[in-house]
Amino acid sequence: MENLIGLLVAAPLLGAAVLLCGGRALDRVGHWLGTALAGVSFLIGAVLFADMLGEETSDRALHSHLFSWIPVGGFRADVGFQLDQLSMTFVLLITGVGTLIHIYSIGYMEHDERRRRFFGYLNLFLAAMLLLVLADNYLLLYVGWEGVGLASYLLIGFWQHKPSAATAAKKAFIVNRVGDVGLSIAIMLMFTTFGTFAFAPVLSEADRAGEGKLTAIGLMLLLAACGKSAQVPLQSWLGDAMEGPTPVSALIHAATMVTAGVYLITRSGAIFNAAPDAQTAVVTVGAVTLLFGAIVGCAKDDIKKALAGSTMSQIGYMILAAGLGPIGYVFAIMHLVTHGFFKAGLFLGAGSVMHAMNDEVDMRKYGGLRRYMPITFATFGLGYLAIIGFPGLSGFWSKDKIIEAAFAKGGTEGWILGAATLLGAAITAYYMTRVMLLTFFGEKRWQPAPDPHKTAGIEPGAEAHPGELPHPHESPKSMTIPMIVLAFGSVFAGGLFSLNDAFVNWLEPVTGHDHGDSPLSAATVTAGTMVVLVVGVALAWAQYGRRPVPVTAPRGSALTRAARRDLLQDDFNHVVLVKPGEYLTRGLDRVDHTLVDGAVNGAAASVGGLSGRLRKLQNGYARTYAVSMFGGAAVLIAATLLMRAV
């Protein structure tokens, strides 16, 4: 069984290599090959899962040591895999949702002439993400971490002919780099503290290191998680990342890659448990981001950017839960999985709507689509009910548990966190209802298709005729089937996980679990959640359901305008980071020009001047040379005699 773990990673990696190196010859079968290998990976994952279920709870973890990567003296870096319950959960989510999105992409990218390359990148992403969650040490995890960053960069900038996509890809890459610095520092700190960076020794000996060091490691890991999971203050890339094709947004920027930060924190639970200050930082980041993302999501008219704000907010929930310690780890991962289902489903639904509407992304130009796209409407609607936490659906089970856990943190902190999560739930209900009403209900606000010559980079698949109103139609089966499967997940996953606390029992051996001491009963929390849910939905209905929606966005309040600009995150980065950086480089440039260049040029000029004068001695007269020779000889003799005399 251990040998199968390597195959999990190898299958998509092989696909990436073949598809990216294979050339045009594979254009006609590339997408089938990529999808098949993703499916193979999922099947291997399922086999391993079935095998794991048959084992005793205590020895479910599998280890597979492949080879010694860097053996230098006492230093050893190994390539080895570890498949425990936590990794297994991720493997199934990644390969399962990944395979569905591969299938969806076959239809979605049908008219793109670079489809083979797209599938190659998707396979590369799967391989890197699997490496990330299967690694048995932090260094190998880092390799996967960088791999998913690369795949994300390549896929955001897939339509590189659009300057906005190219810029968004660079932005994502650079912001991620800041987080990666945190991870590399954390690994170095681990090495100096523990002498190794394999999970088992580091996590089992975490208690013995000083709290100061653990706090430092924890904060650096949090920085890494912020970068990858788009948490405040490194959140600015996620909205722009929506420039990528919609399946990419669904797979990488909603379901899997952006949750890598949650995985990192949960995996490093032992470190955070022993460093309360780092945990406080984690929950603060989570609470701030969950409100930040939700507020941004309320104001965006671009359907994908509204969903991106929502993703940010939902990952804020997970980070917050992971920061609560053993009370929250299990629920962080549970929400991660259910979120993977419903958010991927929502994104695929958004892609389907865009497909039908000539790639229009402005929700104000949708409206009344429920009659034209019944399957998309149904699956999107189920995803919507799941995310707002409608009783019985996935989001209800996982989000409710996080809110409970936040209150169970205890003390003032618990009340603040609980209030933040409740407020977040209300805003979630508001913005998701808004998306729903703008897209599928109300009267048609469709606009004529733009002239493709004027707007560069229309998404492939658009059969737009300039000046005509769109003719919405249901998407092909390859797109609707993944949406239907994900909708099933959105509906049933949460309930299934909560049956007899199945998910808690499953993950407890890895992450530990603690019920905490909640000041409120579970029923009270659920009731409170329902109240805020109804308030959020009602507010959205009052604003967008009861009255007609203007096609051009009204000016709005100061908060709305700020939220449309992502709460001024780019302006903040510009003023605080970019401008000082520019001044610094300009200053350095000036120093270089004046001081360094001055010294070098001055030295060269003085040597040049001196030699210009010296060369006048070469006058060509043999007798002058003879005089200098005799003079020299005389000086030598005089010097010799003088030395003798002394």
Add this chain to the structure above:
Amino acid sequence: MNPVNYLYLASLLFTIGAAGVLLRRNAIVVFMCVELMLNACNLAFVAFSRLHGNLDGQIVAFFTMVVAAAEVVVGLAIIVTVFRSRHSASVDDASLMKL
């Protein structure tokens, strides 16, 4: 006769030769003055040989003679060639080796 006197003669000859090299312009004369300096050295070597009572100085004198003979061959050839091309034997006229 006191061998030191030969040293005085040698230094006198060397000085005359050196003065000739520095002051005369005719290449042939300069050349002859170089020979004079070489022979002044030879005389000094031989005188030292006598003073110290060993043969080292005399051996060096032979070497000097060989060098002088070789130098005459090459030097005269150069002077003749220069004279042919420039119609002058003045060392100051051959002043092309400058920037």
